[in-house]
Amino acid sequence: MKDHIPTRMGDGELVSMSAAEVKDDILAGTRDAAKRANIPELTKDDAQQLLGIMAEPSRAVSVAPGEEVIVTDDGCSMSFYAGQDSGGIGIPMSRLQAILTYERACAADTTSMGHSDYSFKPVKSIINFEMNAYYTASMMTTAPLFYGAQPNLGLYFQPDGPHPNPADLLPQRKIKEARATQEAAAEQLREDLVFVGKKLNHIGCEGLNFDTCGSAGDADFLAALLAVADLKKATPNMPVIMGASGEFVLGMHGELTFDEKQIAGMYPHEQAKVAEAAGVNIFGVAIGTNTTKSVVWNVARTATFVKATVAVANIPIHVNVGMGVGGVPMLEVPPIDSVTRASKTLVQIGKADGL
Numbered sequence: 001m002k003d004h005i006p007t008r009m010g011d012g013e014l015v016s017m018s019a020a021e022v023k024d025d026i027l028a029g030t031r032d033a034a035k036r037a038n039i040p041e042l043t044k045d046d047a048q049q050l051l052g053i054m055a056e057p058s059r060a061v062s063v064a065p066g067e068e069v070i071v072t073d074d075g076c077s078m079s080f081y082a083g084q085d086s087g088g089i090g091i092p093m094s095r096l097q098a099i100l101t102y103e104r105a106c107a108a109d110t111t112s113m114g115h116s117d118y119s120f121k122p123v124k125s126i127i128n129f130e131m132n133a134y135y136t137a138s139m140m141t142t143a144p145l146f147y148g149a150q151p152n153l154g155l156y157f158q159p160d161g162p163h164p165n166p167a168d169l170l171p172q173r174k175i176k177e178a179r180a181t182q183e184a185a186a187e188q189l190r191e192d193l194v195f196v197g198k199k200l201n202h203i204g205c206e207g208l209n210f211d212t213c214g215s216a217g218d219a220d221f222l223a224a225l226l227a228v229a230d231l232k233k234a235t236p237n238m239p240v241i242m243g244a245s246g247e248f249v250l251g252m253h254g255e256l257t258f259d260e261k262q263i264a265g266m267y268p269h270e271q272a273k274v275a276e277a278a279g280v281n282i283f284g285v286a287i288g289t290n291t292t293k294s295v296v297w298n299v300a301r302t303a304t305f306v307k308a309t310v311a312v313a314n315i316p317i318h319v320n321v322g323m324g325v326g327g328v329p330m331l332e333v334p335p336i337d338s339v340t341r342a343s344k345t346l347v348q349i350g351k352a353d354g355l
Contacts, residue, residue, distance in 0.1 A: 005055050008338050010291035010298055012329040019051070022296050026050050029293070029300030036248075037267035039308035042300060046349050050303065053344055054296055060340045069347050070354040071109045072241060072282065072318050074148050074211045075118060077102040082116075087323060087332040096137055103143050112146040112209060113137055119152040121161070124192050127199045135203045146241065147200050148209030151193060151224045153216035156185035163188075166252060182219040182253045189220070193227035194234070201235040208240050212286075215245040217252025218263040221271075225258045225278040232279035242275050243284030243320060244268065247305060268305045272313040282354070285309055286320040291330050295338050299327035299345050306350030316353035319346045326355075 004016045017025070030042040042050070053061060063069075077098040082088025093101070095113060103111045113134060115123050123130055130147070138145050157165040163185040166178035197208050210228070214221035221244075228240050249271065251264025259277045266274070268285045275283045287302040302319070310317050324330035327342035346352045 006337075007054060008295045008329055008335065010289045010293050010295065010329055012331045012335060012338075015294065017294065017296065019055070022051055022054055023047070025294050025296040026300040029297035030304045032297075033301045033304035037269065037305065037308065039267070039269060039304065042304055042307070042349065046303070046307075047300075049349055050296075050300060050345055053341055053348075054299075056341075060336050061344050062340060063344050063347050067347060069352060070318075072146070072209075072284075072354055073108070073110065073112055074209060074243065075112055075114050076108070077111060077113065078116070078118075084332065095133065096140070099137050099145070100140060103141055108143055110144045110146060110207075111141060112148045114148045114209075118149050118211070119155055120149045120189075120192055120196055121152065121155045123149055123196050127196060131199055131203050134200060134205065138204060138206060144206050146207040146209045147205055148211050148241075149196075150212040150215065151189055151210055151220055151227075152212070153182075153185055153189050153220035153223060156188055157181070161185065179253050179255065182217070183256075186219040186223040186226075189223040190227045190230070193224065194230045197227070197231045197238070197240075198234055201231075201238045205238055207281075208238060210240065210242045211284075212245040213242055214249045217250040218256045219253045220245075221249050221263050221266075222256045222258055225274060228275070228278040228280055239281040240279070241282040241284060241318070242278075242280040243318075244271055244286040247285075247287045269309040269312050272309050272315070272317060276313060276315045280315060282316045282318050283309075283313065284318050284320050285352075286325050287327070289324045289326075289328060289330055291324075295327060295329060295341070299342050302327040302342070303345050303350040306346050306352055310351045310353070318354035319350065319352045321346065321355050 026047045034041040079088045080091050080098040102108050164181045169178040210224045213224040249266045254264050256263050258274050272283045289298050328334045
């Protein structure tokens with residue numbers, strides 16, 4: 001093993017670390033996750049295996065044959081026609097063409113579509129158009145086709161939505177009012193998620209993706225859980241992926257519960273269990289990247305969260321691995337050296353079911 005190992009910082013900067021420094025960052029990263037979530041650290045064998053992955057001389061690394069996992073996505077086909085500010089390459093092609101290209105040229109395990117805004121609120125008003133677009137795409141694809149969007153509770157608050165904004169109320173110490181408006185907005189969000197889900201199920205939706213749940217806090221996360229529970233009663237055969245927005249749920253409300261468990265402050269292993277209780281089929285763990293720390297530190301930390309989550313979950317765990325999550329640097333186009341090392345680690349050490 002070379003004494004100096006090329007790697008990156010969480011912001012993508014190329015750096016070189018000694019084997020001793022890599023070991024130190026592995027230990028520091030796993031300890032940080034273990035302390036925060038009260039979960040086990042990576043074992044010595046795990047740490048040694050991670051050191052080997054980071055020290056592999058190839059620019060891109062991979063798992064051994066037979067250890068591959070399924071890859072799901074949250075609108076990857078949009079990268080073909082989206083602008084550079086969204087990590088896209090701006091090719092003048094339609095949404096349908098992008099889906100087919102992603103499936104057939106990139107040999108995708110699954111593919112997906114969604115409205116360009118990628119939130120459920122604007123989808124409700126154009127659901128007939130989206131149903132038609134989904135139906136057409138589903139008739140032309142072979143891989144499972146998911147319809148995805150974010151719950152995005154923030155769109156339900158003023159000035160975008162009808163409800164008073166808790167961000168305005170909280171500085172005024174109107175705690176009770178801030179909680180009440182979040183509860184009201186969450187109920188409306190729940191209804192919209194169920195409405196869109198039922199409509200898409202009617203034309204044979206192969207799967208629904210609730211992406212980035214909890215971005216506006218615990219009320220956002222709760223709305224998604226309740227919507228899943230409602231959909232599982234009304235449309236029991238339609239699979240649902242639920243992806244988190246972060247490694248712990250922000251307590252913007254602070255007192256909301258699901259299955260008699262407080263949602264605020266939940267870490268991935270706890271998030272996965274309530275998602276499982278709601279009826280979610282696949283749960284997406286999201287661990288943020290610290291841009292001031294090394295990729296080694298971030299990957300070790302992420303693997304610690306993921307391993308603990310997989311250990312308690314009875315549903316597949318697919319880790320969010322991309323721009324600023326899953327140990328990957330915060331870049332619009334993440335470098336392949338970091339992406340593949342993070343992916344291999346999360347599969348072989350974290351035991352993730354998919355990415």
